[in-house]
Amino acid sequence: MNEESKPLxxxxPEPRTLDLIFTPDRLSQLRHRYKLLETTEDAVATLDDATLAEARYVLGQPPxxxxxxxxxxxxxxxxxxxxxxLDNMPYDEVFRRGIHVLTTGAVFxxxxxxxxxxxxxxxxRGVVGADMDFRNGCEEWGGDGNANARLLTGAEIGIIGFGDLGKALNRLLAGFRxxxxxxxxxxPPSILEDHGVEPASLETVLSSSDYVFVLAAVTSENRGFxxxxxxxRMRNGAAFILLSRADVxxxxxxxxxVEGGHIVAASDVFPEEPMPADHRVRRLDGFIRSAHRAGAMDVAFKQMGDMVLEDMDLMDRGLPPMRCKRAERETASRMRSRPVTTN
Amino acid sequence: MNEESKPLxxxxPEPRTLDLIFTPDRLSQLRHRYKLLETTEDAVATLDDATLAEARYVLGQPPxxxxxxxxxxxxxxxxxxxxxxLDNMPYDEVFRRGIHVLTTGAVFxxxxxxxxxxxxxxxxRGVVGADMDFRNGCEEWGGDGNANARLLTGAEIGIIGFGDLGKALNRLLAGFRxxxxxxxxxxPPSILEDHGVEPASLETVLSSSDYVFVLAAVTSENRGFxxxxxxxRMRNGAAFILLSRADVxxxxxxxxxVEGGHIVAASDVFPEEPMPADHRVRRLDGFIRSAHRAGAMDVAFKQMGDMVLEDMDLMDRGLPPMRCKRAERETASRMRSRPVTTN
Amino acid sequence: MNEESKPLxxxxPEPRTLDLIFTPDRLSQLRHRYKLLETTEDAVATLDDATLAEARYVLGQPPxxxxxxxxxxxxxxxxxxxxxxLDNMPYDEVFRRGIHVLTTGAVFxxxxxxxxxxxxxxxxRGVVGADMDFRNGCEEWGGDGNANARLLTGAEIGIIGFGDLGKALNRLLAGFRxxxxxxxxxxPPSILEDHGVEPASLETVLSSSDYVFVLAAVTSENRGFxxxxxxxRMRNGAAFILLSRADVxxxxxxxxxVEGGHIVAASDVFPEEPMPADHRVRRLDGFIRSAHRAGAMDVAFKQMGDMVLEDMDLMDRGLPPMRCKRAERETASRMRSRPVTTN
Amino acid sequence: MNEESKPLxxxxPEPRTLDLIFTPDRLSQLRHRYKLLETTEDAVATLDDATLAEARYVLGQPPxxxxxxxxxxxxxxxxxxxxxxLDNMPYDEVFRRGIHVLTTGAVFxxxxxxxxxxxxxxxxRGVVGADMDFRNGCEEWGGDGNANARLLTGAEIGIIGFGDLGKALNRLLAGFRxxxxxxxxxxPPSILEDHGVEPASLETVLSSSDYVFVLAAVTSENRGFxxxxxxxRMRNGAAFILLSRADVxxxxxxxxxVEGGHIVAASDVFPEEPMPADHRVRRLDGFIRSAHRAGAMDVAFKQMGDMVLEDMDLMDRGLPPMRCKRAERETASRMRSRPVTTN
Structure with missing residues (x-):
């Protein structure tokens, strides 16, 4: 294709880079199909008028x-x-003009x-504790080590927030009955039912679950809810697994x-990252810690590039994007998760 | 029912007890439907002729x-x-007479x-290590902690031994594509295909899997295979998970x-249980230890009672047992797993 | 709720009626939550300014x-x-203002x-023919009647068009391997892969399938394709099942x-409805006829009301509708299926 | 392999033939691995002692x-x-000696x-009737033709008899919720629950189902039950589908x-096959007739050969057969389905 006739x-993509989100093959495809202007976030507003007028897509979230x-x-x-x-563009006008704002969080x-x-x-099943005990020579064998063990199969499970992540988790649970x-x-309730799950109030999810997964995005309305x-409200001994954002x-x-022994918990997100060196969370029993590692896998970043290419292909053909998630006029301003500063 | 007319x-059930394998409700049912003679393993052969002649079932595995x-x-x-x-009864004569020998290992x-x-x-995902690092204040955040992280979704998985356990694992994997x-x-291969898995040689399973699960029972032929x-043969970095018996x-x-860094591994079973206090397995990195705790859950023992009652009900009605696994004439003498001495 | 404060x-809903699309219970809910102005399509443009200004929703597709x-x-x-x-409102302005245009075809x-x-x-399996033969006393018994019989289980199946209908069909096929x-x-291909199906060209779908299902909507571009x-291109003896619109x-x-014996076929839609009394389609062997009856079930119409209520509830709360399908700026003008004139 | 050293x-296999149940490839395999003595049913008892002593397997059901x-x-x-x-061999002695009697009905x-x-x-959905009306020029279009139409999705379904056929049907129903x-x-109930179905009494199955499938084999106890x-007991308008044997x-x-309009029905089996030319079943509305064609497909017969080869391979290696169904000591004498005389 003639370079000049390619769409711009x-x-x-800060804090991402093209090399992070595209495999070499996909990056070649991107370069083959499009003319790329690689710049920094802050420079976008300073581009010359002709360039701005020509641009078909912006990859990244510059002001x-x-x-x-x-x-x-x-x-x-x-x-x-x-x-x-980010609150760095006039979304109302963007939506008025029918420009799509697409996010790729589904890859996580x-x-x-x-x-x-x-x-x-x-x-x-106490995997972490059992392994530590074994290292320390104080492991308990057989049933003696299973006093608090329980199954996921046949359990009652609560999910708070049913976006891409909730749906992915529900799919993983397919074999657990x-x-x-x-x-x-x-x-709406019927969409949940179509996925084979029961719509429930927050109260019911909390009080009727053996495992509660928190997957809800932070919005302007749900901080610390x-x-x-x-x-x-939770069952004695139930497990609370926090995966979305600590702010909820x-x-x-x-x-x-957890310290009082009412529930056990695990979290991938924390109010400060990193947490202070002497914070009690670091030694709390009945709690498993993961340092915001849940999503940031290379395979996920590379899938971003795949999604972007697929949707650009649809839009090139005059079709609406179907792969990325579209920002919605009604909710764009409500999304309040802090953007990541590192990948 | 008249006590005298109940089947005996x-x-x-050593090393089990009736209270271990029956819930109070189920034990009541058992007592309601049958006349129980509770004795010890060694006393069975000493029972009087009339009692022996009357007995319809033996619960346990006495000589x-x-x-x-x-x-x-x-x-x-x-x-x-x-x-x-156990090799403590004349199985040939048992089979000749059509007496069923039933095992309840499926509950595990x-x-x-x-x-x-x-x-x-x-x-x-390095859950144990990440938690230990976090406790020790040396956790790595985000993608920095994910250098070796990988997914199960879409992976190639090998299973060695496809009995009840293999089938249960395969069901749990339903959502992982x-x-x-x-x-x-x-x-036979077609039974594996009916379960949606591919029959493969041992060599292929080892060399083509990201995760290898060993679920094979010990037989007289497969010790240390x-x-x-x-x-x-295994892929570099692949995971080996041993769940059946260490003898294989x-x-x-x-x-x-594992020490050489070629693979990572986890095991629930060990050649000696417990392992010596100074054994290198206790500190080996890339290895997760579980002290033979995989099966010995109360919920599993109670299910034994359920299975026993269901099959006794079928046999009472002149039907073959369908719930427990039947010992097979061809293979009874080949099964060589050491019986457990504790629950 | 005070009648005056209810949204209007x-x-x-022509050609539907409120009684067709709402159960009595749902209609009560609708009346309880909203003020209804029931009118005819042509009268909408003649409503007084205050009424027009107050209206939150239009139920139906009036000019x-x-x-x-x-x-x-x-x-x-x-x-x-x-x-x-229908091309009876200024869609560009509708989209510019962020007014949702929602269709409920998913119920079918x-x-x-x-x-x-x-x-x-x-x-x-030749069900129709076998029953007719049996009525006529010329049935063939057992394998003699199965010369052309074949299975769906394990077959290669092609689907053309993967909207709500394609997804529903794919779900019904879950048990057929x-x-x-x-x-x-x-x-995009990856969405198809997420549903467990293989993206393929039209040519491949036609030439590699034992069964081809045509579910594609008519657009300005695919008439008679x-x-x-x-x-x-189709396999000899393959089956062609037409369910969307005859115009494709x-x-x-x-x-x-079909007449030449190359394929067999079934259709629910026809170029004229009804077809002429003497049309050859009426007697063609190897062809099953259904008189546009596939979707028009009472249970489907009632589900329309459920969907409408769910999405109105979301929009009342300032959220985007999630249950109905939204018309898209890019494709609204391409949709060319003739609207139904009867239910 | 030396011909003499091959197992005999x-x-x-009457009424089958080797060519019916083996593909040419499989038949080659059979001949390559075994020495075949092809004879007739009645001749088996007349074979010389050395031949009888040498035979490892009998393929077929001769006296x-x-x-x-x-x-x-x-x-x-x-x-x-x-x-x-068939009641043509001393089953007690067969079982006493541990000789397996294997049936291949699972292929159907x-x-x-x-x-x-x-x-x-x-x-x-009235497919047969709708097609006949269309042929006759009296079809009803759209919703007019759907007065009695109903869905399988979300319906209550009853299955009587849950052997291989019941399990296969249940698998096909996977996508129907x-x-x-x-x-x-x-x-036992728990095996049914493992398959995701509810154990129920015959009365409940009959009275609580929209569709009742009869898949039960005939036994000495259930004739005409x-x-x-x-x-x-059945719901008004419910469907009764008979697939096993007319004798139940x-x-x-x-x-x-059916004639009284209480239920609709379909059957693949009949008390006489063929039924008399003037029997009322031939013209009964609300009834679909299939002339014992459900199982007798070539693909099923060929699968018999596959099953036989797989189980013979296991038994050759001293293992129990796993693919075919084994006759059971307790129930062998109860099975009373008339054997087929034609394929």
């Missing part, structure tokens, strides 16, 4: 002031290669779901509930 | 000499509430499969393969 | 001229209770998929291919 | 008198390539289950129940 893509946007008359989509939305769904299942099974209840106020009262829970109340 | 069950068996003219089944067969299938999956996911290959020389050569592997060769 | 819904739309300043959605889009997915499977199984290939140029050449095939070429 | 198989059996000192199995057991499970599903979907209840007095009272129902009572 402005690339400013786009209103006057810059006005010049981007051929823009079809901002593919932000993130799971979050399977990696996070697998770690979530690993943590749940570990809490159920579990009863899965879901609280998600953004989804899981506090002392929520943990009290009152973290101290969570640690208290 | 000789109970000698039954030929002359004792000859007197048990109404015996329909020995329900041994174990997974193993789901508990062991769940622990196996927990260990595999743990090896894939994995390619599962199975080596089991006792099963997984040795240095087998581990060499050359344990030192396994530890060498 | 303009109802003009909405630009000047009428301009007055509807609180309009959030047009819920058209159809599967098609399961009914159509079940009939599609019935027709495929019928073609595979079939290899399913899908042609759908509007979906399945003609003589397509049928020639060259119907005469289809009948020729 | 006596082949008398084997006690004195003949006594000479067959190396006999491991009778592979009868049928679904039934999928073909029969698919036809059963076809018949159920046809009854649900149906509630499946099963009556099978020969299976489904009579007028059973049909009365009171056929006249079934026809009465």
């Amino acid at each position: 893509v402005i690339c400013a 786009i002031p209103a006057e810059t946007l006005a010049k981007m008359e051929n823009l079809r989509a901002v593919l932000n290669v993130e799971s979050n939305l 769904a399977v990696p996070v779901a697998e770690l979530g299942l690993a943590l749940a099974l570990d809490l159920a 579990a009863r899965v209840r879901v609280f998600d106020p953004w989804l 899981l506090g002392a009262e929520a943990f009290e 829970v009152d973290f101290d109340a969570l640690l208290d509930a | 069950v000789i109970c000698a 039954i000499p030929a002359e004792t068996l000859a007197k048990m003219e109404n015996l329909r089944a020995v329900l041994n509430v174990e997974s193993n067969l 299938a789901v508990p062991v499969a769940e622990l196996g999956l927990a260990l595999a996911l743990d090896l894939a 994995a390619r599962v290959r199975v080596f089991d020389p006792w099963l 997984l040795g240095a050569e087998a581990f060499e 592997v050359d344990f030192d060769a396994l530890l060498d393969a | 819904v303009i109802c003009a 909405i001229p630009a000047e009428t739309l301009a007055k509807m300043e609180n309009l959030r959605a047009v819920l058209n209770v159809e599967s098609n889009l 997915a399961v009914p159509v998929a079940e009939l599609g499977l019935a027709l495929a199984l019928d073609l595979a 079939a290899r399913v290939r899908v042609f759908d140029p509007w979906l 399945l003609g003589a050449e397509a049928f020639e 095939v060259d119907f005469d070429a289809l009948l020729d291919a | 198989v006596i082949c008398a 084997i008198p006690a004195e003949t059996l006594a000479k067959m000192e190396n006999l491991r199995a009778v592979l009868n390539v049928e679904s039934n057991l 499970a999928v073909p029969v289950a698919e036809l059963g599903l076809a018949l159920a979907l046809d009854l649900a 149906a509630r499946v209840r099963v009556f099978d007095p020969w299976l 489904l009579g007028a009272e059973a049909f009365e 129902v009171d056929f006249d009572a079934l026809l009465d129940a």
Whole structure:
């Protein structure tokens, strides 16, 4: 294809890089199909008018002031290669013009779901503790080591938040014959039923589950909505697995509930990352710690590139994007997860 | 029911007890339907002729000499509430007479499969190490901690031995879209295909898997069949999860393969239980230890009672038992797993 | 709730009626939560300004001229209770303002998929012919009647068009262990793979399938895209099942291919409905006829009401609709299926 | 392999033939691995002593008198390539000696289950009637033709008899989200639960199902157990699909129940085959007829050969057969289905 006739893509994917999100093969495809302008976030608004007018896609989430946007008359989509939305472009006008804002957080769904299942099974069977005891020569053999052991098969499982991650986790649970209840106020009950799970209130999910998975994104409305009262509602000995963002829970109340022996817990996210060296979370029993490692796998980053290419192909053909998640006019301004600063 | 007209069950379930394998409700049912003679293993052969003649079932696996068996003219089944067969009764004559010898090892299938999956996911994501690092204040955050992380979803998985446990594990894997290959020389290929797995040679299972699960029972023929050569065949970085009996592997060769960094591994069984206090397995990195805890859960023992009651109900009605596993004339003498001495 | 404070819904659901799409209970709910203005399609544009300004939802697909739309300043959605889009409102402005245009065609997915499977199984086993022969006293018994019989289990299946209907059919096929290939140029390959089917070209779907299901909507681009050449490409004896719209095939070429004995076929849709009394399709062997009955089941119409209520509930809470299908800016003008005139 | 050292198989597979049950490739394999003595049923008892003593397998179900059996000192199995057991050999002695009697009826499970599903979907949607009306120019279009239409998805389904066929049907139903209840007095409840179905009494299955599938083999105890009272118990408009043997129902009572409009029905089996030319079943509305065609497909017969080869391979290696169904000491004499006389 003649270089000049290729559609222009402005690339400013910070904190990602093109090499992080594309395999060499996919990067070749990208370069073959598009003219790439690789720049930094802050430089986008300073590009010349002709370049802005020509750009069909923005790859990344750079600040786009209103006057810059006005010049981007051929823009079809901002593919932000993130799971979050920064408040750095006039979304109303973006939506008015039918420009798609696409996020790629779905790539983390399977990696996070697998770690979530690993943590749940570990809490159920005491894998970490059993291995530490064995190292220390104080392991208990056979049934003696299973006083608190329990199964996931046939258990009652609660999921809070049923986006891509919730759906991925539910799929992993397919073989466990579990009863899965879901609280998600953004989804109609019948969609949950179509996925084979039971719609339930937050209260029911908390009080009727052996395992509670928290997968809800942070919004302007749900900060700290899981506090002392929520943990009290939970079954004695139940497991609480936190995978989305620490801001949705009152973290101290969570640690208290574990320390008091009412529940066990595991978390991949923390109110400060890293946590202070002397924080009690570091030694708390009945708690498994993972340092925000659930999603950040290379295989996930590479899938971002695949998704971006697939949706750009659809949009090139005048079709709507189907692979990435589209920001919604109604909820764009409510999403409040802090964007990541490192991959 | 008139007590006298109830069928007689000789109970000698050592090392189990009736209270271990029956819930109070089930034990009531058992007592309601049958006349129980609770005795010890060694006393069975000393029972009086009338009692022996009357007994319909033996619950447990006591020694039954030929002359004792000859007197048990109404015996329909020995329900041994174990997974193993002791060489303590004349099996040929038992089979000739059509007396069923029933084992209940299937109750351990789901508990062991769940622990196996927990260990595999743990090896894939470094859950134990990440938690220990976090405790010690040296955790790595985000992608930095994921250098060796990998997924189970879409992986190539090998299963060696496809009995109840293999089938349970395969069911748990339903949501992982994995390619599962199975080596089991006792099963025809088409049965494996019916379960959605690929029949494969031992060599292929070893060399083409990201995760290898060893679920094979010990027989007179397969002691130590997984040795240095087998581990060499495995993919670099692959995970080896041993769940059945330590006797099927050359344990030192396994530890060498892990110590050399070629593979990672986890095991629930050991050549000596407990292992010596100073054994290198206790500190080996890339290895997760579980002290024979996979199956011995209360929920599993209670299921034994359920199975026993269901099959006794069928046999009472003149039907063949369908719930427990029947010892087979061809293979009874080949089963060589050491019976457990504790529950 | 005070009647005056309820949101206003303009109802003009022709050719549906409120009683068709709502059960009595659901209709009570609708009336309880909303103020309903029941009118006819043509009267909507004549409503007074205050009414238009107040309306939050339009239920139905009445003509909405630009000047009428301009007055509807609180309009959030047009819920058209159809599967098609009429060219009777200024869609560009509708989309610019973020008003959702929602269709409910998904309710027909399961009914159509079940009939599609019935027709495929019928073609595979000759159910209609065998019953007619039995009535006529000329039935063939046992294997003699199975010369052309074949299985769906393990077959190669092609699906053309993978919207709600394709997904429903694929779900019904879950137990058949079939290899399913899908042609759908509007979906990226990875979404098809997520559903467990193989993305394929139209040519491959046609030439490699034992059963071809045509589920594609008519667009401005695909009229008659399945003609003589397509049928020639098909395997000898393969089955062609047409469920979406007759306009996507060259119907005469289809009948020729069946008459010539190359394929067998079934169709729920016809180029004229009803077909002329003397049309050859009426007596063609190797062809099963269904008079556009696949979707029009009462249970489907009632589900429309459920979907409408669920999405209105979300929009009432400021959330985007998730249950109905949204018209897309890019494709709204391409959809060309003739709307139904009867239910 | 030296011809003389090959194991001997006596082949008398009437009414099958070797060419019916083996593909050319499989037949080559059979001949390569075994020495075949092809004879007729009646000639087996007349074979010379050396031949009888040498035979490892009998393929077919010839009469084997006690004195003949006594000479067959190396006999491991009778592979009868049928679904039934004739009373033509001393089964007690066969079982006493541990000779397996193997049946291959499982090959019919999928073909029969698919036809059963076809018949159920046809009854649900009136496929036969709609096609006949269309031929006759009196078809009803759209919803007008759907007055009695109903879905299988989400329905309540009853299965009577849960052997290979019941399990195959249940697998085909996987995508229908149906509630499946099963009556099978020969299976313990927990095995049914393992298959995801609900154990239920015959009464509950009849009275709580929208579709009742009869898959039960005829035994000495269940002749005609489904009579007028059973049909009365069924829901008004429910569908009765008979697939196993006509002898389990009171056929006249079934026809009465359909003629009276209480239920609809379909059957693949009949009390006389063929039925008299003037029998009312030939013209009964609400009834679909299939002339014992459900199982007799070439693909099923060929699978018999595969099963036989797989189990002979296991037995050659001293292992128990796992692929075919073994006759059971307790029930062999109860099986009363008439053997087929034609394939």
